[in-house]
Amino acid sequence: MTIKKVALITGASKGIGKSIALEFANNGFNLVLCSRNFANLQEVQFLIQSKYPELKIDIHAADLSTNSGCNSLVEFYRNLYQELTVLVNNAGVFLPGTLMDEESSQMRFQMDLNFFSAYTITKGLWELLKRTPRAHVFNMCSIASITAYAAGGGYSVSKFALLGFSKSLRLEGIPHQIAVSAVLPGATLTDSWAGVDLPESRFMRPEDVACVISNAFDINERTVMEEIVIRPVLGDI
Numbered sequence: 001m002t003i004k005k006v007a008l009i010t011g012a013s014k015g016i017g018k019s020i021a022l023e024f025a026n027n028g029f030n031l032v033l034c035s036r037n038f039a040n041l042q043e044v045q046f047l048i049q050s051k052y053p054e055l056k057i058d059i060h061a062a063d064l065s066t067n068s069g070c071n072s073l074v075e076f077y078r079n080l081y082q083e084l085t086v087l088v089n090n091a092g093v094f095l096p097g098t099l100m101d102e103e104s105s106q107m108r109f110q111m112d113l114n115f116f117s118a119y120t121i122t123k124g125l126w127e128l129l130k131r132t133p134r135a136h137v138f139n140m141c142s143i144a145s146i147t148a149y150a151a152g153g154g155y156s157v158s159k160f161a162l163l164g165f166s167k168s169l170r171l172e173g174i175p176h177q178i179a180v181s182a183v184l185p186g187a188t189l190t191d192s193w194a195g196v197d198l199p200e201s202r203f204m205r206p207e208d209v210a211c212v213i214s215n216a217f218d219i220n221e222r223t224v225m226e227e228i229v230i231r232p233v234l235g236d237i
Contacts, residue, residue: 006081008032008125010064010073010117011091013040015190016140019206020088021048023214030056032080034073035091036063064091064117065109074124083132084125086217089118089162090140094192099153107154114158119165129178136179136217139166143186143229143236163227170226179220185209186231204232 007024011017013035021031025048035041038061045057060076062069077084092114095106118139122129129135145163148156166182173180187193189203209230216225 005029005085006032006083007086007088008034008077008084008121009088009090010034010121011140013037013044015192016185016188016206016209017088017090018044019210020090020213023207023210024086025052025055025057027214028055029086030058032058032060032077034060034062034064036061064121065113067116067120070117070120071124074121077125078128082128084128084135085132086136086138087122087125087129088138088140088213089121090138091117092140092158094152094155096151096155097153098151099157102154107157110154110158111161114155115161115165118162122169129173130176133177134179134217134220135177136181136220137169137173138181138183138213138216139163139169141166141182141184143184143231145182145184146229147236166227170224179217179224181213181216181225182227183209183213184227184229187237198237202232202234202237204230 007029009017009021012021012033021033025031033041041059045059049057058080060073062073064070095110097106122137139162141163142159144156145159163182166180170180187203188206188209189200190206212228212230
């Protein structure tokens, strides 16, 4: 029996996550998409379903900064499928601030969403990944995972943690032939940069990040891109 390829993507209602969803749909994947805003998810669902009516597109709204939200997504997915080809832990947030001045709650919120959501969801679906041929986990890290942002203390710490998680998970995935990739994009033109007075040429496009992730999956029978660093042609902002 042929197993239908399925991709679960968090933070999928806009930006990089939305582009990744479109890319995997173009490659024939069924999709399970998650974000906090159900109405935005419905718009993405309609867009993809209208282009690819043969695919199954399921959506689930949840606050992944909470343990209950992460567990609700895991349960939702398990009620739909018993295998998982691609997991993209893309949900995240950037809140400006310095470690010693920002509120402790700001650090905890970014750790919960940027790091612990990936940990909890991956752990909850690990058994499904183990039983699926060519399973692949993508963790959306950041250039801030290797070069801390002076005005983004909590964000940088959370993204360093996600990179460390990816390195350890890669080792744990090897015996089960689960590929694990940490994706470290630089400045990408999404809503996070709205209002910034810079030309589009200073940014990458979300579609570029999605293309790289798709290419990494395509070669994973023999080759794993463990850390994918992507920067704008003109360098970091």
